[in-house]
Amino acid sequence: MTTPARDGRIVVVGASLAGLRAAETLREKGFTGELTLVGDEPVPPYDRPPLSKQVLLGRVAAGDCGLPARRPVDARWKLGVRATGLDATRKRVLLADGEELPYDRVLIATGTRARPWPHPEEAALDGVFTLRTDEDAARLAARLDAGPRRVLVIGAGFTGSEIASACRERGLPVTVAERGRAPLIGALGGTAAAFATRLQRAHGVDLRCGVTVTSLRGSGGRLTGAAFSDGSSIDADIAVVALGAVRNTEWLDGSGLAAGPRGVACDAGCRVFTMYGIVTDDVFVAGDVARFPHPLFEYQMIALEHWGNAVAQAEVAAHNMVSPGPLRRPHLTVPAFWSSQFGLNIKSVGVPTFSDQVILAQGRPEDRRLVAVYGYRGRITAAVTVDRAKWLDHYRHLIETGAPFPPAPGAADFHAGHEPVPSDVPDPRVLSHGPTVALTGHLPDRRLTLLRPGG
Amino acid sequence: MHVVVDLNRCQGYAQCVFLAPRVFALHGEEALTYTPAVPRDQEERVREAVVACPVQAILAGERAGP
Amino acid sequence: MPPETLFERITDFAARADPYPLYAELRDSGVARQADGSYLVGTYHEISALLHDPRVSSDPRSRAEPHEDPAATGLPPSFIGLDDPGHDRLRRMVMRPFGPPHSPHRIDELRGEIQRVAGELADALVAKDRFDLVDDFAFPLPVTVICRLLGVPEGDVPQMHTWADAVVAGLDFAPGEDPSPRQRAAREARQAMGLYLGELAEQRRRAPTGDMLSALVHEPGPDGALTRQELMVSAVLLLIAGHETTVNLITNGMLTLLRHPHEYDRLRDHPEEMPAAVEELLRYEPPVQLLPQRSPLADIEVAGVTVPRGAPLILVLAAGNRDPLRFPDPDRFDPRRPDNQHLGFGSGVHACFGAPLARVETHLALTTLLRRLGDLRLVEDSPEYRRSPVLRGPRHLHLEQHRR
Secondary structure (H helix, E strand, O other): OOOHHHOOEEEEEOOOHHHHHHHHHHHHOOOOOEEEEEEOOOOOOEOOHHHHOOOOOOOOOHHHOEOEOOOOOOOEEEEOOOEEEEEOOOOEEEEOOOOEEEOOEEEEOOOEEEOOOOOHHHHOOEOEEEOOOHHHHHHHHHHHHOOOOOEEEEOOOHHHHHHHHHHHHOOOOEEEEEOOOOOOHHHHHHHHHHHHHHHHHHOOOEEEEOOOEEEEEEEOOEEEEEEEOOOOEEEOOEEEEOOOEEEOOHHHOOOOEOEEOOEEEEOOOOEEEEOOOOEEEEEEEOOOOEEEEEHHHOOEEEEEOOHHHHHHHHHHHHHHHOOOHHHOOOOOOOOEEEEEEOOEEEEEEEOOOOOOEEEEEEEEHHHOEEEEEEEEOOEEEEEEEEOOHHHHHHHHHHHHOOOEOOOOOOOOOOOOOOOOEEOOOOOHHHOOOOOOEEEOOOOOOOOHHHOOOOO | OEEEEOOOOOOOOOHHHHHOOOOEEEEOOOEEEEOOEOOHHHHHHHHHHHHHOOOOOEEEEOEOOO | OOHHHHHHHHHOHHHOOOOHHHHHHHHHHOOEEOOOOOEEEOOHHHHHHHHOOOOEEOOHHHOOOOOOOOOOOOOOOOHHHOOOOHHHHHHHHHHOOOOOOOOOOOOHHHHHHHHHHHHHHHHHHHOOOEEEHHHHHHOHHHHHHHHHHHOOOHHHHHHHHHHHHHHHHHOOOOOOOOOHHHHHHHHHHHHHHHHHHHHHHHHHHHOOOOOHHHHHHHOOEOOEOOOHHHHHHHHHHHHHHHHHHHHHHHHHHHHHHHHOHHHHHHHHHOHHHHHHHHHHHHHHOOOEOOEEEEEEOOOEEEOOEEEOOOOOEEEOHHHHOOOOOOOOOOOOOOOOOOOOOOOOOOOHHHOOOOHHHHHHHHHHHHHHHHHHOOEEEEOOOOOOEOOOOOEOOEOOOEEEEEOO
């Protein structure tokens, strides 16, 4: 038996992790209609997390990070073609090559791109990189192979820290410049970031916090160094700009959808809102570009630039695209991410920045094995482990059930004397690195209609 | 064959490293890394790792794409 | 019957051949407080949560009632009887020469040796009309392999058998019987084995031979070197745990496959499906049926029941493995079962240390038996079981063979 929802034309805009998993889920759920995937990169979907880790270490080639398929998708792939617009009235996706793709339902999964260095002339210097695509990683890895005298990493979020870690592991001198007070502070708060500071310094990173890079200097078109806001300067032949991500929403200008620099706003079922806060029923969104309300975080709209969210949200969006109303599901997954850097495995559940306090619940920083638990107004909202991933499920459950903060006593490796302290979450505006979890406000119909990129 | 590990699920039991040490490795005590493009002579080992993973976090299959 | 007597009924030898109806009763009873104040848990999600709960201790000294460890030898506890951070430190140090990150190839490089031993043992069975799978195959294989891994000379392997037998007998539960003679014998065997392995390690310190004992004494990591006592205790643990469980996994495996002849034939023709079948065996007939050693470090709530600090907490893994709320059609043996996150090796920080070795051994053992042997028939079903309700498996598995 075919239901109308299982037939027709679906266009998925964005052919990376979220787009791929959505396409597979559509087929798995019985969608038998016409399926088109549009991707602006010329290659099939690949996995990005290894790019800042194994690839920069030279262990895996950037071109070898393809994603395995869960199942055949029987789709038309339009790769290397950018979507330039969405006509919600005529139900068409407009492509850069002039083609118009008619749809009955469309999924927006256009993700993010690396935030570029703001001065175009400096950004064009040979030796200045960003890291987002496989091509970025291939070029950067090749330059690291050549043995630069010093690498400058601008921005100490997760990507910047992982890049610095890979460079140190290769024995390369590294300077990290961060406008905030400490590495990872935008994701983990100041208390946990103090740990990251000690970690970077212990691994020989020349870490400079509270400074900005005022200029990248070059000679003959090549990068030669950088100057900092504190008046100091360094020589460097590579600079990696790790200033966070920009959401790919410009192509939706004029579409009438609630899309802007903070992302594309949707309801808990991944249905996109119009600029008036009215929910659509044929436009869906998933992955890094989406912002959605999360009940565990007081229904604040959140945007998650995380691998796991791309997969989980794509599955929910695809399910809802082919399911009648009563069978639709909400996207309620507890956010989670990981990072490996300086030989440590850092994992998180919940949203650490949605907190006012943090406690060291297990282990000790000096042993480099610990569990930090975050609370907001007396309930547990997040947990971060360092080489302690096997305990994380326990805390995920506490987050899901709104358990009281601080967590109940009794952990065998709790060290007496640790009390809750302020988690010290900074205003994201003072950071070089953008947070990978963005709490973007409560009301989808209020702030969004004002947003115009490049205004 | 290509492989990807859901590292949110992964808890570092490292069964895949024991079973297919030419594809999977621990970086430090707990962080898992792997070679996404599996050499042909390691495919059987990777299939063993897929079924043995205690949290079923490993996906192996043909590379996705057109 | 009342749920307060469930543990008594589970440990009763009469239940050994088929404890599963009792496990179903346990799941229906929720968290079952026993007359002696211990608590029994048999549902998957609760067991899984407790195995990941940092407030649940594995240290017998956390018990409110002074708990006499039947294996007490005056030696320090091994890592299975410790909590973090002590557990973590010791386990990491023993892991160094065994697996990743420092020795990722150790088990992989043992595959050839395991295959060779399994092949030789199977060769000796091919011509027999009748044999005991336990004594003739399932027991000698893992003992030989673990001795080879540690570096015990071949001539001393029979002595290890004898000690290991005595130690395992000491772990038995046998209500109504005075366990002290068995426990004394176990203690003595454990001590003798520890002294032997400690002495062997000393020899390896002087002249390393590339085995695990040599590496344990020669390659200390950032946590320093094991003390002599820690080394003895850890080596004994590896030796005992390293084969007693695998014996049962192999034997339970053959028994289960012979009870499912269609699957037996399919796996003989499709050996590439054996790794998944081993996982299903670990769910369906796990060699470690329950974890009797846990206790909470604070009052904790489990499925609406408060388990007080220090109370014995018994996690019945084999019952969780058949929980219909986690596994569809749980009493069906399905070697191709998807999403098989069984509790056969436990979970969390205490997850079975030797799991990768047991997997490879069982995989190669069963594949070899199915390939080499003729048509087999169970002489008796059910077979005679060992006494232990914890390490559950047949004492003998007599098989008749009709050559093809």
